[in-house]
């Protein structure tokens with residue numbers, strides 16, 4: 001029997017990825033994402049699993065591409081005996097997020113390394129580290145039953161690790177039967193700025209702003225943290241991050257010695273009341289702040305001193321503590337929203353924006369996508385030349401599928417038996 005591929009979810013939406021490959025009764029799952037539009041209620045996560053995903057039969061592996069919720073967020077409602085594979089940093093970051101959301105640790109992880117194939121039942125899986133806004137993001141080649149399936153995961157060609165994706169483009173996997181390709185940005189126009197472009201814009205802003213520059217970004221977007229840090233070094237400022245971001249950098253610096261971390265020059269950790277309570281009580285890690293943050297830290301009140309020297313992280317969880325410490329914007333300050341523009345509509349971000357606007361501070365957006373631009377997706381598809389291109393992780397594939405070679409449009413849950421070579425031509 002030919003191997004069968006099923007996109008349980010993400011054929012028609014961005015995220016919530018869940019792809020299954022079956023061969024002679026063996027099963028491999030690629031990602032188990034939480035839909036991006038799901039309610040935050042974690043008690044209902046089991047109801048979010050795709051209806052076509054059979055939980056009653058074993059799988060040989062659940063393979064996670066990267067530590068974004070839309071790729072792993074339903075893991076804790078899968079059978080606990082299903083073996084899970086990920087990169088070691090992904091395991092670490094998923095563990096941290098689980099602690100923050102008070103989720104039980106349900107699975108033991110096996111770790112793969114980039115470019116080193118691993119075997120699960122009849123499946124041979126080769127991970128490829130790629131550029132994406134998440135740390136430790138992978139694409140996969142899956143070989144089974146004489147077929148070769150390539151899964152893009154989430155990738156881009158414009159971040160700090162663009163060379164990784166470019167290498168894949170220059171030496172594309174050969175003889176691919178099915179390419180599962182993400183299409184997040186389809187419908188968007190033009191080239192996307194690179195992280196280096198952003199760095200230059202931040203340097204300009206840091207140099208031209210007389211006061212503090214507050215920046216709202218995601219601590220898990222480590223590329224952006226590095227961009228901000230490098231811009232601070234060039235502009236002679238200090239980047240002030242929160243305790244959670246310090247924790248993320250501290251963990252990831254075990255895997256990469258090039259990352260800034262507590263103790264690096266021009267980096268400080270602001271120790272706030274809420275974060276202290278979270279680490280002491282919810283996370284049960286009372287030593288983390290005294291040991292890893294305080295020696296390189298400052299209080300929120302200190303953010304009012306030497307404003308011309310500071311670039312300050314601002315997230316909603318820090319807002320109250322800043323106000324309590326008497327930290328308010330002035331006309332000399334600036335605020336940068338450095339996330340996807342859709343998130344700016346959220347009431348918390350609207351509140352922050354009006355906080356700065358009312359004070360007469362400069363308000364701006366500096367951001368680039370974590371995903372490949374349409375032209376890059378097309379170049380990648382052309383380089384791989386798959387026998388079948390199966391669209392995933394996109395909301396606008398139907399209007400753009402015609403650009404791409406050999407598209408096999410599947411619905412969520414529709415099984416596709418991958419024919420042998422010579423039977424499709």
Ligand SMILES: [Zn+2]
Nearest residue numbers: 015068070154
């Ligand atoms: Zn995604």
Ligand SMILES: [Zn+2]
Nearest residue numbers: 066068134154
């Ligand atoms: Zn992602």
